[in-house]
Structure formats: C-alpha cells, structure tokens
Amino acid sequence: MTDQTSKPVAVVTGAAGDIGAAIAAELAASHSIAAVDIDEAALSATVSRLRAGGAHATAITCDLTKTDDLARMADAAKRLGPVTALINNAGGAEALTLHSMTARTLARDLSLNLEAALNCFKALERALIEGGSGTVVNIASVNGLGTFGHPAYSAAKAGLIHATKAIAVEYGKYGLRANAIAPGTVKTQAWKAREEANPGVFDEALAWYPFKTLPEPEDIAAAAAFLLSPAARCITGVCLPVDSGLSAGSPGLPRTFTQSPDFDGL
Numbered sequence: 001m002t003d004q005t006s007k008p009v010a011v012v013t014g015a016a017g018d019i020g021a022a023i024a025a026e027l028a029a030s031h032s033i034a035a036v037d038i039d040e041a042a043l044s045a046t047v048s049r050l051r052a053g054g055a056h057a058t059a060i061t062c063d064l065t066k067t068d069d070l071a072r073m074a075d076a077a078k079r080l081g082p083v084t085a086l087i088n089n090a091g092g093a094e095a096l097t098l099h100s101m102t103a104r105t106l107a108r109d110l111s112l113n114l115e116a117a118l119n120c121f122k123a124l125e126r127a128l129i130e131g132g133s134g135t136v137v138n139i140a141s142v143n144g145l146g147t148f149g150h151p152a153y154s155a156a157k158a159g160l161i162h163a164t165k166a167i168a169v170e171y172g173k174y175g176l177r178a179n180a181i182a183p184g185t186v187k188t189q190a191w192k193a194r195e196e197a198n199p200g201v202f203d204e205a206l207a208w209y210p211f212k213t214l215p216e217p218e219d220i221a222a223a224a225a226f227l228l229s230p231a232a233r234c235i236t237g238v239c240l241p242v243d244s245g246l247s248a249g250s251p252g253l254p255r256t257f258t259q260s261p262d263f264d265g266l
C-alpha cells in the first residue's frame with residue numbers, strides 16, 4: 001500500500017466549493033491535498049469526504065485576501081511535505097455591471113480573483129521552486145477572454161491569465177510551469193441565486209454554446225490534472241478553455257452572417 005503522506009503536496013484553494021472539491025478529489029490519487037477555504041464548516045465537510053474516499057487531505061481555513069492568513073496557510077501547507085502544485089481556484093463575483101459597480105465591490109472582485117492568487121503564489125514561491133518541478137494552475141474564466149457581464153471579476157480574470165504568463169516566463173528557469181484554465185458555465189453553488197431567480201438559466205446559457213453540454217466540475221478537474229501531469233511537461237503560459245466551445249464563438253452569429261442553414265443542423 002502506498003504511504004499517502006509521502007506524496008507531494010497540492011495546495012487547492014476554494015477547496016470547499018464545487019470545482020475546488022472536484023479538483024482536490026482528482027489530484028488526491030497523486031498528491032497529499034492541502035485544502036484551503038474561508039468557509040470552515042464547508043471545508044471540514046469536503047475534507048471528510050476526501051478522507052472517506054482514501055485521500056490524504058488536510059483542511060486549512062484561510063481568508064486568501066488577508067496577507068497574515070496567507071503566511072499562516074503557506075506555513076501549514078509546507079509542514080505537510082514538499083509543495084509541488086498550487087491550484088488557485090478560489091474566486092467569485094460581486095458587481096454584475098459597470099453601472100452597479102462601486103469602489104467597494106471593485107476592490108473585492110480584484111482582491112479575491114487576482115491579488116489573492118498572486119499573493120498565494122508569492123507565499124508558496126520558494127516551496128514550489130525547491131520542489132524542483134513546481135506547477136501552478138490558475139482557474140480563470142471565459143470572462144477573462146470575452147465580455148459576459150461581471151466586469152470587475154472579468155478584468156481580474158483577464159489579469160490572472162496575464163499573471164499566468166508572467167509566472168511561466170520568469171520562473172521557467174526553475175523548472176516551474178504555470179497555466180490557466182478558463183471554464184465556461186459550470187453549475188455550482190456560485191450560480192445558486194441566479195438559478196433561484198431563473199430556473200431556466202442553464203438552458204438559456206446552453207443556447208449560446210456550440211457543443212451542447214455544459215462542463216461539470218469534474219471536467220475542470222480533469223484539465224487541471226492534465227496540466228499538472230508529465231504529459232503537459234512542455235506546456236506553460238497557456239490558458240486552456242474548458243468551455244464547450246464558447247470562446248470559439250456562438251453558432252447564431254455565423255448563421256446570421258452567412259444565412260446558411262448549415263448552422264441549423266442536418
């Protein structure tokens with residue numbers, strides 16, 4: 001039997017959320033999981049589920065927007081073993097539009113979705129270098145690639161995609177890779193209020209997607225596992241959309257532009 005504790009450590013932020021929990025579960029086969037979240041109760045439930053599935057997982061409660069908390073989190077993660085992977089997954093959006101945005105919501109959106117990820121990288125920078133083959137995966141969004149609402153969150157995610165390239169370029173010399181993933185619409189707790197307001201929200205969203213299946217948290221987790229794996233050893237500085245084709249386009253517009261029924265299907 002494998003000694004779970006001899007596995008390298010993967011720090012997964014936002015691990016109590018749906019995508020974070022799926023990433024933690026996926027990586028648990030190859031890593032000891034440092035599961036990080038601000039929501040202590042939800043994190044404890046996630047870690048219990050991971051352990052019940054045979055994972056070596058440790059809960060680290062942390063507000064990633066607070067620098068003192070980050071330093072404490074990094075120390076706790078490093079005590080678990082060599083940290084070789086950081087998955088910056090925690091995120092969330094406040095302001096829906098520029099009109100409704102305030103200085104306060106702008107600061108919160110930038111702080112959680114951009115600054116926290118970079119500060120988390122800085123807190124674990126030395127550990128990731130010392131691990132010899134450190135890998136960072138930043139969970140961005142299609143909102144960082146196009147205009148889909150939530151402008152401050154989107155600006156932060158676009159910044160996160162740039163920051164991913166900056167890490168790849170500056171830290172490649174240490175054997176460290178950094179990539180981003182841009183999920184499309186994934187049905188998670190983050191959508192709860194919108195689904196309550198409009199139970200048809202996912203069907204409406206799907207109408208814009210070329211591929212008629214929305215990604216699940218497990219699809220994002222599979223992409224993260226690939227980017228961490230030796231199969232991706234020469235992939236760094238990229239942003240991989242896991243978005244059922246949304247960032248490639250929506251079929252309705254070429255249908256209008258060409259007037260071709262080919263876009264309607266056979």
Ligand SMILES: NC(=O)c1ccc[n+]([C@@H]2O[C@H](COP(=O)([O-])OP(=O)(O)OC[C@H]3O[C@@H](n4cnc5c(N)ncnc54)[C@H](O)[C@@H]3O)[C@@H](O)[C@H]2O)c1
Nearest residue numbers: 014016017018019038063064089090091141185186188190
């Ligand atoms: N669900 C989607 O449609 C979708 C689409 C594109 C990108 N994403 C991105 O995927 C990631 C995960 O999203 P999700 O849908 O699973 O959301 P979620 O709300 O289920 O999970 C987010 C987690 O982050 C945690 N968190 C929030 N603020 C924190 C803080 N200050 N410190 C520590 N933890 C904090 C929350 O407690 C929560 O557990 C986010 O970065 C999100 O922007 C999601």
